[in-house]
Amino acid sequence: MPRAVVLPANTGEVSQVMALAYEAGITVVGRGSGTGLSGGAITPPDGLQIAFPRMNRILEVDTTNRTALVEPGVINLDLDNHVRQFGMRYAPDPSSQRACSLGGNIAENAGGPHCLAYGATTNHVVGMEVVLEDGEVVYLGSQAREAAGYDLRGAFVGSEGTFGIATKILVRLLPAPESVRTFLGIFPDIDSACTAVSAVIGYGIVPAALEMIDALSIRAVQNVTDAGYPNDAGAVLLIELEGLREEVEEVTQDVESALWDTGAADVRIAEDDAERERLWVGRKTAFGAFGTIAPNYYLVDGVVPRTRLTQMLRKVNEVSERYGITIANVFHAGDGNLHPCMLFDAREPGVMDSAMAAAAELMEECAALGGTLSGEHGIGLEKKEFMPLVYANDDMVAMQRVREAFAPQNRLNPGKIFPDGSYYRPAPHPAAHTAGLYA
Numbered sequence: 001m002p003r004a005v006v007l008p009a010n011t012g013e014v015s016q017v018m019a020l021a022y023e024a025g026i027t028v029v030g031r032g033s034g035t036g037l038s039g040g041a042i043t044p045p046d047g048l049q050i051a052f053p054r055m056n057r058i059l060e061v062d063t064t065n066r067t068a069l070v071e072p073g074v075i076n077l078d079l080d081n082h083v084r085q086f087g088m089r090y091a092p093d094p095s096s097q098r099a100c101s102l103g104g105n106i107a108e109n110a111g112g113p114h115c116l117a118y119g120a121t122t123n124h125v126v127g128m129e130v131v132l133e134d135g136e137v138v139y140l141g142s143q144a145r146e147a148a149g150y151d152l153r154g155a156f157v158g159s160e161g162t163f164g165i166a167t168k169i170l171v172r173l174l175p176a177p178e179s180v181r182t183f184l185g186i187f188p189d190i191d192s193a194c195t196a197v198s199a200v201i202g203y204g205i206v207p208a209a210l211e212m213i214d215a216l217s218i219r220a221v222q223n224v225t226d227a228g229y230p231n232d233a234g235a236v237l238l239i240e241l242e243g244l245r246e247e248v249e250e251v252t253q254d255v256e257s258a259l260w261d262t263g264a265a266d267v268r269i270a271e272d273d274a275e276r277e278r279l280w281v282g283r284k285t286a287f288g289a290f291g292t293i294a295p296n297y298y299l300v301d302g303v304v305p306r307t308r309l310t311q312m313l314r315k316v317n318e319v320s321e322r323y324g325i326t327i328a329n330v331f332h333a334g335d336g337n338l339h340p341c342m343l344f345d346a347r348e349p350g351v352m353d354s355a356m357a358a359a360a361e362l363m364e365e366c367a368a369l370g371g372t373l374s375g376e377h378g379i380g381l382e383k384k385e386f387m388p389l390v391y392a393n394d395d396m397v398a399m400q401r402v403r404e405a406f407a408p409q410n411r412l413n414p415g416k417i418f419p420d421g422s423y424y425r426p427a428p429h430p431a432a433h434t435a436g437l438y439a
Helices: 011-024 076-084 102-108 152-156 190-202 215-224 245-261 273-292 306-323 351-368 384-389 393-406
Strands: 004-006 028-031 048-051 058-062 067-070 125-131 137-141 165-172 179-187 209-214 235-243 266-269 296-299 326-331 340-344
Touching: 011 028, 011 048, 011 125, 011 165, 028 102, 058 076, 067 076, 076 102, 102 165, 125 152, 137 152, 179 190, 179 245, 179 273, 190 209, 190 235, 190 245, 190 306, 209 215, 209 273, 215 235, 215 273, 215 326, 235 245, 235 273, 245 266, 273 296, 273 326, 273 340, 296 351, 306 326, 306 351, 340 351, 351 384, 384 393
Parallel strands: 004 048, 028 048
Antiparallel strands: 058 067, 067 165, 125 137, 125 165, 179 235, 179 266, 209 235, 209 326, 296 340, 326 340
């Protein structure tokens, strides 16, 4: 538990609290909605936590410049729903978008299915008001879409709360697409589904989203909601095209050809918005639905090149068999961002140790295949000891020097990102308790 929790109402209050903490030598950790999966918002016992449920306003929507000014406590999906009335959208859509806040999204550089085409959070932040370690208020970026000089805005996004705390955020909005087409590619096995992923991209198609759901995950989803996924499928691909009506019509045939040519057992296209929504509810319900299989889960967030997906998934299966742990796979196949999800009962002696050892092997394999440790969940406490797998010591020293430029005393969310020899054992996620959260 932190020493204290502060709930500010505006930037001035954040600045005052930060200045007082700085003078007293107290660590400060910002907290959004607490949906993060890497321990980034965990506050040390002697630290001060600043949370933002009171700073949750959408301050302005500028339809001419296609931007929105928001506070850090605004919920991701609330912003998207709000701007839809203006014919706009906010593209980043994490699975937790019904609960996660934009301040947390910025800290982790959150992604989501539709970031395949539109990019992660950093591509949608124009500028932000930030309170630094000592309470100073600065503005990073520009109200214009492009800014000269160093991209300090870009450096801040994904810094996991170690640079400062954003109190106002100017985000980029996109026009709502004229046409949307959602495909369900049904495959007899996961290998052929992986081949189809490369085939779709090989056609020169850039889908808005390209997701894979394996057989175990299909059954879990269908246990809690009728998403329309066939229970006997080895894997399904959820593919979405967006754009002008003529362009979507033109590309539809190429997507269908790519799927059939790589061994699809069936290819379905959502007939209306209700069917499209049902397919996506299935995808976003998956992690909660794992509660029908096991009471706990531990999720790995690694990335490999698309061409190595099959090899990586074979490693997942081998690790699953060797450790005797069930592993389900639901992930962003289009950009190689895997989410192997280990399902177990934490009450069984030794099972958490096995899950952690299995996760370590999977992160090592991601690195060995030319990938990285995290696609969207951040490093936090969870993965900091694995950073040497992908970064040389000189690289990490350079990163720490950048951090010191923003926070010289290292009092903002210390002990995160960089290895320090301290072993962190995350608590298993209670899948059964979250089954309804993203339905």
